[in-house]
Amino acid sequence: xxxxxxxxxxxxxxxxxxxxxCRLFFGYPITPASELAEYMAYRLPxxxxxxxxxxxxxxxxxxxxxxxxxxxxxxxxSSSPGISLMQEAISYMAGAEVxxxxxxxxxxxPGLGDIQPAQSDYFQAVKGGGHGDYRNLVYAxxxxxxxxxxxxxxxxxxxxYRMLAMMVVDGLVGQMMEAVEFKYDIDPDSIPVPDWALSxxxxxxxxxxxxxxxxxxxxxLAAHNFKLFEKYQKVYENERMFEAFELEExxxxxxxxxxxxxxxxxxxxxxxxxxxxxxVGLFRPITLWPFPDKxxxxxxxxxxxxxxxxxxxxxxxEDVKLSIFDPNKKYHLMPYPGGIVPTxxxxxxxxxEILKGGxx
Amino acid sequence: xxxxxxxxxxxxxxxxxxxxxxxxxxxxxxxxxTWLPSYGPEQRGGTANCTVMISDEPIASxxxxxxxxxxxxxxxxxxKFEPMARKGGIFIYNTSMITEKPxxxxxxxxxxxxxxxxxxxxxxxxxNMILLGALTYFLQDVVSLDDVIxxxxxxxxxxxxxxxxxxxxxxxxxxELAKEQAK
Numbered sequence: 001x002x003x004x005x006x007x008x009x010x011x012x013x014x015x016x017x018x019x020x021x022c023r024l025f026f027g028y029p030i031t032p033a034s035e036l037a038e039y040m041a042y043r044l045p046x047x048x049x050x051x052x053x054x055x056x057x058x059x060x061x062x063x064x065x066x067x068x069x070x071x072x073x074x075x076x077x078s079s080s081p082g083i084s085l086m087q088e089a090i091s092y093m094a095g096a097e098v099x100x101x102x103x104x105x106x107x108x109x110p111g112l113g114d115i116q117p118a119q120s121d122y123f124q125a126v127k128g129g130g131h132g133d134y135r136n137l138v139y140a141x142x143x144x145x146x147x148x149x150x151x152x153x154x155x156x157x158x159x160x161y162r163m164l165a166m167m168v169v170d171g172l173v174g175q176m177m178e179a180v181e182f183k184y185d186i187d188p189d190s191i192p193v194p195d196w197a198l199s200x201x202x203x204x205x206x207x208x209x210x211x212x213x214x215x216x217x218x219x220x221l222a223a224h225n226f227k228l229f230e231k232y233q234k235v236y237e238n239e240r241m242f243e244a245f246e247l248e249e250x251x252x253x254x255x256x257x258x259x260x261x262x263x264x265x266x267x268x269x270x271x272x273x274x275x276x277x278x279x280v281g282l283f284r285p286i287t288l289w290p291f292p293d294k295x296x297x298x299x300x301x302x303x304x305x306x307x308x309x310x311x312x313x314x315x316x317x318e319d320v321k322l323s324i325f326d327p328n329k330k331y332h333l334m335p336y337p338g339g340i341v342p343t344x345x346x347x348x349x350x351x352x353e354i355l356k357g358g359x360x
Numbered sequence: 361x362x363x364x365x366x367x368x369x370x371x372x373x374x375x376x377x378x379x380x381x382x383x384x385x386x387x388x389x390x391x392x393x394t395w396l397p398s399y400g401p402e403q404r405g406g407t408a409n410c411t412v413m414i415s416d417e418p419i420a421s422x423x424x425x426x427x428x429x430x431x432x433x434x435x436x437x438x439x440k441f442e443p444m445a446r447k448g449g450i451f452i453y454n455t456s457m458i459t460e461k462p463x464x465x466x467x468x469x470x471x472x473x474x475x476x477x478x479x480x481x482x483x484x485x486x487x488n489m490i491l492l493g494a495l496t497y498f499l500q501d502v503v504s505l506d507d508v509i510x511x512x513x514x515x516x517x518x519x520x521x522x523x524x525x526x527x528x529x530x531x532x533x534x535x536e537l538a539k540e541q542a543k
Contacts, residue, residue: 004387006380006384006387006393006395031399032399115399143418171399175396175399176396176422177380177395177396178393178395179393264420264421265423267418268421271420343421343423343425344420344421
């Protein structure tokens with residue numbers, strides 16, 4: 001442990017889950033997420049875990065529903081079209097307050113789209129996707145190392161709050177090889193089985209646990225919804241994560257907002273622009289829900305120009321505007337749909353254009 | 361310092377593994393490094409490429425649109441990457457497979473009949489190591505030939521120990537040929 005290894009992203013994500021204490025993986029292959037399932041098929045039997053290649057994403061997502069209901073860490077991974085197929089189970093799990101972890105390696109859409117890196121499932125991950133009023137914890141690491149570092153947090157928070165934790169990355173993170181360090185190795189036997197789990201009557205004092213998302217009495221269902229949203233409020237208060245990069249000065253020329261791979265690339269642009277004397281910084285949400293809105297608003301006081309760069313057509317920018325909620329700011333968008341990845345040069349040119357007053 | 365390298369050729373020519381070995385050697389030297397494959401609906405015999413980045417600080421983008429170092433295994437890749445290569449860059453190509461002729465005057469071209477040489481040495485499989493050895497000559501401020509040999513042995517030595525010695529010879533051969541041509 002502690003040693004750097006050179007690993008493919010998908011494999012490192014799988015290893016991170018194993019070291020987080022996850023011993024159950026149910027999945028269905030899809031580019032660019034397939035190697036994660038492949039790695040788990042190889043790795044889990046070594047540590048007494050279970051890997052099942054499900055017959056479909058629908059089945060895989062319902063398998064993690066079952067495993068989560070039994071109080072065990074379980075995970076699945078897929079890419080955009082596969083995640084769409086999982087929305088039914090995701091909604092049911094939200095209703096039944098069943099925790100699990102889902103990795104979404106987003107690819108270009110809509111529809112089958114392509115298999116290149118994208119962020120176009122932002123709305124699906126953050127605003128719902130399935131039916132009903134619910135939220136998921138959504139983490140968007142920007143590098144493989146960060147993804148590995150926060151993996152235990154996904155499982156722990158999923159179980160702490162009894163809700164789904166989703167990691168959204170893209171094909172670039174999954175396919176790339178990079179040096180990673182695993183700083184933890186959690187013994188699954190050290191993870192207590194929750195008292196709500198369907199683990200057998202004997203495990204919780206001879207009384208039966210019931211777990212369902214069905215409630216036909218509207219008053220009871222309303223009360224359940226209020227209870228869920230009290231929980232989500234706590235999550236909002238406790239779990240917002242972000243990074244402020246080069247935003248120390250009291251006045252900033254342009255603040256860029258981006259997450260994931262886009263943010264990683266923009267750091268180069270920020271460095272290059274700084275070298276030319278522009279006061280540019282990056283605000284990077286790490287949790288997409290709960291969105292770090294208060295913090296973003298605070299940093300936005302330092303600037304007139306807010307540039308959102310996203311690998312989608314203007315999804316993140318909606319939360320950016322809602323967070324800042326100031327019509328006097330100038331909002332700019334660089335959308336990269338369809339699997340196109342920004343280059344530092346393009347972002348640098350855009351910032352210079354904004355400051356010359358040429359940008360709309 | 362940022363070194364950006366493209367390896368490109370047909371699937372099956374060892375394009376990906378050559379990049380992985382370089383990346384691994386750089387990691388062992390303490391550098392930040394990324395290896396990114398072109399992934400897609402690829403097929404055996406189709407074109408494939410990978411990008412290796414090496415830096416002394418964290419790497420922001422694992423992609424390059426203007427590679428400084430190109431290691432090219434076949435004609436389609438030559439056609440694709442020659443116009444993209446950074447001015448003043450190093451362009452290493454396998455003349456056994458490539459009939460294209462250099463068109464730019466602002467690149468250093470290193471043409472090596474790597475497939476024929478590898479065959480003479482005992483196996484066509486060592487083609488990629490000859491070209492990687494040639495590249496190593498130009499990356500000595502980052503990794504030495506010995507670093508690359510060590511990374512190759514760790515990566516390939518376990519699976520096919522019988523090929524490791526041949527691969528080492530191939531790396532040395534490529535390095536020497538690049539040295540001669542670069543003079």
